[in-house]
Amino acid sequence: MDFPTSSLHNQHIQKKNKFPFRFGFVILFIISVGLNVYLLYFDQKTDVVVASISQDSVEPLQPEVYKKEVPLTVKTAVITPAAFTVSSAGTVEGKTIHSLSFKIRNSLNYTVCRIITREKGCAALSAHLGRLMVWFMDIKKGMRNGDYLEVVYQQLEGPEQFKILKLSYKSKLFGKTFEAFYFDEFDPKNGGYFDREGKEIAQRIVEAQSPIRHYIEITSLPGDFRKGIGGHSGTDFKTEVGTPIYSGFSGKVTRTNWNMRANGYCIEIDHPKLGIKTLYLHLSRVKVKRGQTIRVGQQIAESGNTGRTFAPHLHYEIQKRKNKKIIYNPFTFKHHKSYTRKIPRQYYQSFQKTVKLYSSVIKES
Numbered sequence: 001m002d003f004p005t006s007s008l009h010n011q012h013i014q015k016k017n018k019f020p021f022r023f024g025f026v027i028l029f030i031i032s033v034g035l036n037v038y039l040l041y042f043d044q045k046t047d048v049v050v051a052s053i054s055q056d057s058v059e060p061l062q063p064e065v066y067k068k069e070v071p072l073t074v075k076t077a078v079i080t081p082a083a084f085t086v087s088s089a090g091t092v093e094g095k096t097i098h099s100l101s102f103k104i105r106n107s108l109n110y111t112v113c114r115i116i117t118r119e120k121g122c123a124a125l126s127a128h129l130g131r132l133m134v135w136f137m138d139i140k141k142g143m144r145n146g147d148y149l150e151v152v153y154q155q156l157e158g159p160e161q162f163k164i165l166k167l168s169y170k171s172k173l174f175g176k177t178f179e180a181f182y183f184d185e186f187d188p189k190n191g192g193y194f195d196r197e198g199k200e201i202a203q204r205i206v207e208a209q210s211p212i213r214h215y216i217e218i219t220s221l222p223g224d225f226r227k228g229i230g231g232h233s234g235t236d237f238k239t240e241v242g243t244p245i246y247s248g249f250s251g252k253v254t255r256t257n258w259n260m261r262a263n264g265y266c267i268e269i270d271h272p273k274l275g276i277k278t279l280y281l282h283l284s285r286v287k288v289k290r291g292q293t294i295r296v297g298q299q300i301a302e303s304g305n306t307g308r309t310f311a312p313h314l315h316y317e318i319q320k321r322k323n324k325k326i327i328y329n330p331f332t333f334k335h336h337k338s339y340t341r342k343i344p345r346q347y348y349q350s351f352q353k354t355v356k357l358y359s360s361v362i363k364e365s
Contacts, residue, residue, distance in 0.1 A: 198343035234317035264307025
């Protein structure tokens with residue numbers, strides 16, 4: 001109770017001295033106005049002076065900063081047009097090949113599209129590079145500014161536009177260089193990417209469980225290179241139309257040929273014991289019916305190019321049975337067994353010649 005009484009008492013005293021308070025307030029007001037006028041005038045002069053000083057000091061610095069930035073851009077630009085030209089070692093089996101060397105800045109797609117225009121397919125080329133690099137790292141988390149990338153590639157007719165022949169990626173984060181060389185001499189319809197020692201970069205599902213046993217390459221994995229929150233929802237196996245498609249697990253066909261405008265001919269199989277469903281899209285022929293019981297390894301279809309697709313391939317998808325938004329990568333899925341191939345011994349010498357050829361293209365460019 002003492003504190004409020006004291007407070008009220010002070011207020012009562014101020015009310016008694018009305019004149020001195022008002023007089024003091026007027027004086028303070030006049031002083032305040034005067035100071036404001038003075039400071040306003042002073043600030044205007046200061047602004048002018050500061051502006052002139054800023055212009056005098058910044059202008060000479062701008063060219064210097066510009067010069068520091070330009071060599072990085074020019075260095076890339078100088079390398080890449082030269083790399084686009086055919087080098088003396090720029091032919092493989094009579095086909096023209098190209099090479100690029102550059103440092104990563106901001107992202108893979110951003111960097112490639114600073115070198116190659118969108119009209120010339122920068123997005124497609126960066127997608128091809130990303131699909132290959134995904135076997136080395138999570139490129140969203142593992143890529144760093146200043147990482148160095150070399151690529152030898154071939155330009156193709158059609159929607160794919162490019163074929164990567166060699167990729168070399170020097171990573172700051174991992175402190176090593178990742179390499180991949182395309183080779184298919186031992187199996188022209190079933191080639192792949194191998195490291196310098198001849199070990200395949202990409203994994204493969206064991207034949208007994210694989211939805212497709214013969215394919216050219218994997219062009220997309222779950223979550224890859226698609227717009228939207230979830231990204232691409234399956235694994236795409238590039239293959240010729242008519243390639244046999246198999247069920248990797250026993251189960252029951254729940255539906256066929258739904259949403260054909262997007263999916264084309266398609267199959268969904270339920271596997272309740274595993275808690276999953278598998279989907280097979282863009283088929284040319286369906287060999288099973290709804291409600292049919294399927295055994296593991298049974299042929300269920302043939303691959304095609306139906307629905308919303310730009311090239312023949314199989315879209316293989318593993319969904320969680322009770323939540324279709326959860327998609328599993330078949331190469332890390334616990335119920336799929338996977339392995340990697342090695343170059344057969346009788347082809348190893350030929351493979352090493354290919355490695356040297358692609359490396360020489362980079363050196364000469």
